[in-house]
């Protein structure tokens with residue numbers, strides 16, 4: 141093995157390091173920042189006024205590298221009136237209105253409700269060529285991993301980090317481990333990329349990628365289209381990894397050529413030459429390597445409430461008793477009760493009430509084509525089974541237009557599917573598209589978490605073809621019975637060109653005219669009241685593996701533009717029965733745990749899933765200041781730290797000991813300075829924290845203030861970037877005119 145051999149991740153990482161600290165923390169430059177309405181209002185507010193009420197007066201550093209849209213809250217019924225289409229829900233409307241105000245105030249490119257390029261943030265980025273190989277890309281959204289399909293380092297961040305990126309165009313990161321998943325061989329009949337990624341998560345588990353960036357490779361991956369690669373990278377977060385990526389190749393270049401924001405002419409040639417170097421070198425070292433044989437992958441569905449709960453469609457509902465790990469068993473028992481399923485039930489016999497085809501995983505044109513192909517294969521008179529509500533929601537308005545040009549909408553409508561406008565829709569149910577309590581849905585989305593599509597709703601994840609098959613059968617169904625041939629093109633129509641239109645919405649204010657740049661806080665400023673030193677109090681024990689952030693704070697509480705007042709939504713579905721509304725006996729409602737300041741979880745991967753910082757805000761609002769678990773979802777861990785809450789990782793055995801103490805109502809003392817947990821009459825338990833984060837918690841510094849000390853290094857990096865990768869200075873949509881980036885001489889702090 142050659143010492144100089146690098147992985148794809150190493151290469152992109154090295155190309156983006158602005159500065160490094162001795163403690164292993166690095167300041168990474170962000171090439172592309174996508175913004176949506178749910179995770180951004182508090183971040184924009186932070187630019188204007190910092191948490192402690194101090195005037196920050198910051199501008200967005202790189203409007204040319206920032207693109208915003210509305211997707212989560214938008215209605216999918218026909219719309220023509222802009223914000224007024226967001227009818228009955230004032231909170232949804234307020235969140236979208238806040239984004240409209242912010243993009244105007246800060247001079248950002250924006251695809252609003254009436255723009256024909258509006259869509260799910262992870263669909264529009266690639267569609268426009270905003271996403272490119274070799275870039276770093278972030279968004280306040282966990283499925284940012286999607287963009288890794290282009291050979292980019294793309295990951296989700298929380299709202300505080302969104303604020304950091306808006307202000308500094310950088311992010312503080314520790315390097316993750318390198319993991320490679322090789323999928324070799326040839327896919328069997330009826331198997332597509334969704335089956336591949338579900339199978340992978342079934343094999344490595346929902347925390348299998350914790351601490352890693354996954355590179356997908358092997359003959360199967362190389363043979364996939366860009367859209368199929370996006371579906372795979374999209375779900376990397378469901379395997380607990382920081383990001384997923386695939387080396388760019390001819391398929392990538394072909395997809396990107398002539399996209400509105402992709403480089404053109406000579407710049408394209410220069411970019412392509414660089415992109416061709418972006419692959420893992422022979423002999424590069426991977427910390428973890430997994431090889432999966434394509435012949436083991438069959439059309440798959442989920443049975444439980446974690447994406448790792450995968451079985452072949454020909455399989456049966458498993459028996460929780462078959463899981464040796466007690467936390468896993470507990471989670472499986474809870475899942476089956478929630479899903480209303482009995483062990484041993486054949487998956488194909490399970491009746492569905494709803495079918496949802498869409499989302500950032502499977503709302504692209506190829507997904508709609510493969511679903512339409514099943515409808516066609518079912519025969520001219522095929523229709524959605526009686527009693528089933530099936531909806532198709534394109535991932536973007538351009539996907540919708542393309543599908544209509546190909547006649548796919550007619551195929552769906554004729555069979556009784558609803559044909560909707562673009563948005564996240566029933567993937568998360570933040571608009572009116574919600575799954576009823578107790579209803580069962582065959583869904584092409586990425587999360588089968590409790591209450592994900594609607595309180596009490598039951599989700600089975602699968603490919604678009606499988607979802608179409610379920611719609612017609614009325615039960616979960618094996619797509620192979622529909623003579624599915626993935627290689628054969630569904631409907632032979634030329635794609636419409638992606639137009640290079642200027643913005644329908646033109647920012648009213650030029651970026652340089654954004655809020656006046658008042659002198660920002662001194663870089664050494666502390667954040668008053670936000671320090672963590674010693675914490676003493678009651679701990680509440682929890683025993684569920686993969687406690688996702690949808691469980692911690694369900695989606696209906698995300699529609700806020702402030703950070704406070706969220707305690708009432710904390711663990712909402714554990715406190716109230718979704719079907720009857722009755723109060724349940726939840727631990728945090730009972731004394732003494734109603735005063736708990738610590739949570740001890742024996743289950744690993746606490747806080748996995750969505751990047752919603754709202755989950756951390758709701759814990760803080762309740763009074764929780766520390767969470768102890770065997771491992772954490774990475775975005776959640778960062779979100780805790782950003783809010784001065786301490787996540788502590790201990791072994792499962794240590795967590796079990798502390799959970800017993802918590803059951804016995806013994807108070808714990810968490811001492812961050814000494815890095816130990818003590819309780820009366822027992823040996824202390826030592827823990828380790830990252831030195832930088834520890835310093836921030838002890839002293840109350842915030843990240844943005846810390847980064848401001850690196851203003852010179854950021855400016856120097858930007859100069860190098862322009863010289864080496866000129867196509868990364870975005871031209872935005874201002875009629876091809878390069879957006880002026882306000883010059884900031886070395887040492888200037890007035891961002």
Ligand SMILES: CC(C)[C@H](C(=O)O)[C@@H](O)C(=O)O
Nearest residue numbers: 178179281282283750751752
């Ligand atoms: C709302 C947003 C923060 C969230 C995410 O981070 O994933 C959402 O997209 C989701 O899928 O749960």
Ligand code: SF4
Nearest residue numbers: 283499500564567568
């Ligand atoms: S996972 Fe669902 S809610 Fe989240 S961005 Fe994708 S489509 Fe939207």
